[in-house]
Amino acid sequence: MARIIYCHPAKTKYAFHVFTDLDFWDARKILQDLASVRRNFGHSPPGNEFPTQVVLEVAPARVQEVLKRRIRRAIAAPPRHVVIEALLMEGVYEFDTSRYFPERWTRSQREHFLRFRLPTQHGLLSSPYNTYRLEWQGTRVRVVPVKRSTKHDPVIRTRREAKRHLMVPTCF
Template sequence: MARIVYCHPAKTKYGLHLYTDLDFWDARKILRDVALVKRNFGDSPPGDEFPSQVVREDASPRVHALIKRRLLKAIPAPPRHVVVRSLLIDGFYEFDPWRYFPRRWSSSLIEHFLSYRLPVDHGVLNSPYNTYRLEWHGNTVRVVPEKRPQKHDPVIQTRRQARRHLLVPTCF
């Protein structure tokens, strides 16, 4: 369940302006046909905790309820730009999974979910020479990059794979 913080009406020019803890790419995918999703580079609320802002010119109650319903159903993950920054600076990224995921989830389900939500197409985590692994340290999950034993060249067999390989969100 994603968290929502509403912008003060005096600080916005939009009819609906809110911040969410969903990653920018996830929020954009969820709300693509309803509202405009922007990045939050500000400090109120902090962009590392609430990386996305959702804006819409008109704020009809029906559209507002639709946006809120979609956001409350979504499950957030650590923001991709925070993961990449931590990997570049510290060499690993460690976080508490219970801050993002429901308590009823098993560790294997969390690992499966993270395999789709981590920025695995980014060169820091996945390149011909690098890959990553997830480690559990007590109640925290650590993402650790590691060198591949030999160069890995992916085999692209379909147009869809080729398009996905080209359109990688490498900037955050």
């Protein structure tokens, strides 16, 4: 389901160079050690639409096929930096879920997937003072930051809970 755009051979020094609409962190997790995953800050194709580059210096045909298959089978989500930028500039982020997710998915499946793909560890969406709410309007979703009524201080008792509450950098 993720899209692939091939880089023109005259514009690259790599044997295999593609752009994809998968988020950078999702692509790293999906492709693991097969290829080098880099961010796309360029304008051809635009970095907000295709935020990730996948490159290989030496590209055997078998490895290329594995990479293409993994990328095509992956489900893209809105890029994290686009979500945060919209929240900072406009206060909300709205998008059409039918652009990213299969039509056969129910609203609850889409919402479950979004909970893992949204940048929920970012300070705008998750802090002791802030949380977020998803508002549905047909197939469109709005991510709205909400102030908490009281400060949220979770009690951490196990190592697993501590891992879930690790502070991650808020930059991309």
